[in-house]
Amino acid sequence: MTQNSDPVNVSQETLGRPAPPCTMVIFGAGGDLTKRKLIPALYNLAKGKLLPQEFAIIGVSRENFSSDDFRQRTGQEIREYATSEVEQASWDQFVKRLYYTPGDFKDPELYKKLGDLLVQAEKEQNTHGNCLFYLATSPTFFPIVVKQLGAAKLTNEENGKWKRVVIEKPFGHDLDSAVALNHEIGLVLREDQVYRIDHYLGKETVQNILAFRFANGIFEPVWNRRYVDHVQVTVAEELGVEMRGDYYEHAGALRDMVPNHIFQLITLTAMEPPISFDAQAVHDEQTKILRAVQPLNPEKVLDHAVRGQYGEGEIDGKHVPGYRTEPNVDPASTTETFVALALNIDNWRWAGVPFYLRTGKRLPTRSTEIVIRFRRPPFVLFRKTSVEKIAPNELVINIQPNEGISLSFEAKVPGPIVRLGAVNMDFQYSDYFGTTPSTGYETLLYDCMMGDPTLFQRADMVEASWTIVQPIIDLWKALPPRDFPNYAAGSWGPEQAHELLRREGREWHDCTQKAASLRNAAAGMSVLGTKA
Numbered sequence: 001m002t003q004n005s006d007p008v009n010v011s012q013e014t015l016g017r018p019a020p021p022c023t024m025v026i027f028g029a030g031g032d033l034t035k036r037k038l039i040p041a042l043y044n045l046a047k048g049k050l051l052p053q054e055f056a057i058i059g060v061s062r063e064n065f066s067s068d069d070f071r072q073r074t075g076q077e078i079r080e081y082a083t084s085e086v087e088q089a090s091w092d093q094f095v096k097r098l099y100y101t102p103g104d105f106k107d108p109e110l111y112k113k114l115g116d117l118l119v120q121a122e123k124e125q126n127t128h129g130n131c132l133f134y135l136a137t138s139p140t141f142f143p144i145v146v147k148q149l150g151a152a153k154l155t156n157e158e159n160g161k162w163k164r165v166v167i168e169k170p171f172g173h174d175l176d177s178a179v180a181l182n183h184e185i186g187l188v189l190r191e192d193q194v195y196r197i198d199h200y201l202g203k204e205t206v207q208n209i210l211a212f213r214f215a216n217g218i219f220e221p222v223w224n225r226r227y228v229d230h231v232q233v234t235v236a237e238e239l240g241v242e243m244r245g246d247y248y249e250h251a252g253a254l255r256d257m258v259p260n261h262i263f264q265l266i267t268l269t270a271m272e273p274p275i276s277f278d279a280q281a282v283h284d285e286q287t288k289i290l291r292a293v294q295p296l297n298p299e300k301v302l303d304h305a306v307r308g309q310y311g312e313g314e315i316d317g318k319h320v321p322g323y324r325t326e327p328n329v330d331p332a333s334t335t336e337t338f339v340a341l342a343l344n345i346d347n348w349r350w351a352g353v354p355f356y357l358r359t360g361k362r363l364p365t366r367s368t369e370i371v372i373r374f375r376r377p378p379f380v381l382f383r384k385t386s387v388e389k390i391a392p393n394e395l396v397i398n399i400q401p402n403e404g405i406s407l408s409f410e411a412k413v414p415g416p417i418v419r420l421g422a423v424n425m426d427f428q429y430s431d432y433f434g435t436t437p438s439t440g441y442e443t444l445l446y447d448c449m450m451g452d453p454t455l456f457q458r459a460d461m462v463e464a465s466w467t468i469v470q471p472i473i474d475l476w477k478a479l480p481p482r483d484f485p486n487y488a489a490g491s492w493g494p495e496q497a498h499e500l501l502r503r504e505g506r507e508w509h510d511c512t513q514k515a516a517s518l519r520n521a522a523a524g525m526s527v528l529g530t531k532a
């Protein structure tokens with residue numbers, strides 16, 4: 001996270017200096033991530049002058065084609081996946097830096113060829129021997145590629161040249177496998193050479209959580225158990241499992257979203273102020289939160305964790321199939337596509353404040369948000385208004401799709417009778433900063449090249465995350481679900497997810513309210529509803 005104090009008028013020059021010369025090697029160059037995210041992100045960085053002139057990309061995958069074929073294919077794909085118009089002149093410059101070598105990731109021969117190609121790229125593009133290896137492969141190859149890179153001495157740092165390895169998610173599929181993977185990686189690389197990526201940290205609004213909390217004086221004093229009733233994190237997706245049935249059948253919603261994306265949101269929301277924005281300081285505070293999460297024993301899992309799987313249903317007026325009939329999914333699958341949890345963070349700031357989280361596929365809308373629900377004030381002045389009708393203050397951090405922050409509070413509805421209405425103060429990112437189309441990978445790739453690991457996960461963070469979810473994995477495995485599918489596509493998940501909050505006198509925040517509020521704002525109305 002490079003820092004800049006210039007506020008709203010951020011010009012291109014102030015965005016940052018170009019990254020140092022280097023070569024980026026992409027393992028899995030034939031895959032979806034490369035064409036949809038990595039190449040468009042690198043192209044955006046090049047357009048924004050954040051890539052050095054001395055830069056090369058080497059694609060590696062099983063498919064047998066030449067560097068020229070790779071350039072041609074990438075040229076076709078960028079037109080489909082670029083986030084803004086592809087300018088011929090800048091693309092022509094970019095494409096010259098692409099190289100390719102085919103091979104089997106397990107075969108030491110590949111790494112010899114790769115070594116030669118790195119030397120060639122270094123000579124032709126003057127990359128100074130610095131190298132970023134990006135593992136955009138199936139996770140089974142992570143330890144294999146790292147081991148082979150080490151054996152071929154491609155990760156050796158000599159004469160001031162740096163070598164870093166970016167590892168995609170999923171990082172392990174449970175605690176043991178994550179520990180084993182960290183161990184294998186540690187045999188080859190120092191921790192500061194490893195960049196465990198979580199694309200949620202590339203989202204501007206996620207990074208903004210820290211700025212919002214720690215660059216403003218008014219929120220931190222109320223950001224604790226004394227004023228906060230509970231916190232909700234929702235990551236709702238309208239999409240189903242699409243063509244990823246193979247992967248998803250072994251992952252499920254819990255592994256796919258919780259120990260990574262959702263825990264990033266929770267740690268940034270709950271952590272203590274770090275002593276600086278230095279990676280170590282930020283990671284230390286995030287890790288403390290993960291360690292403070294109350295362990296879930298089997299009874300607690302039964303009580304605090306809900307799973308669901310979507311059946312057929314309707315979204316946006318269109319009929320959609322159930323999970324069990326999606327491609328590459330077992331017709332009797334017991335994989336969960338929805339999870340809701342109630343967690344407690346046992347520390348002085350948060351003890352007694354539940355953190356509810358939920359995520360699912362085929363929900364009614366796409367929305368990622370964090371809701372801080374404050375305690376009600378003493379309503380002595382409003383004795384004649386029943387308490388249920390007075391909404392508690394709520395701060396909603398909207399991560400996507402309508403990036404922004406809103407605060408709801410009670411106001412007097414104009415008129416001779418005292419009536420209260422819930423109103424919203426809304427900040428929309430786009431109103432102040434415009435929108436810069438991006439893939440979400442730009443900052444992350446740039447940070448790797450700059451050697452800033454703040455937005456990446458440290459080994460102990462990953463293990464602490466798996467430690468929290470492991471008891472759920474174990475219990476759910478031991479007790480396969482008998483009621484799947486238990487929610488219709490287009491609904492807000494199984495009834496038990498609502499029950500999880502209702503039994504404590506709470507409700508999930510209505511994510512669809514945001515869209516309604518934006519519509520109202522456009523129509524010049526700010527009052528969401530009035531409750532006499």
Ligand code: BG6
Binds near residue numbers: 169256
């Ligand atoms: C990925 C998961 O990591 O994140 C997907 O594997 C999920 O299942 C995706 O759809 C969600 O990302 P985003 O950025 O669309 O919220």
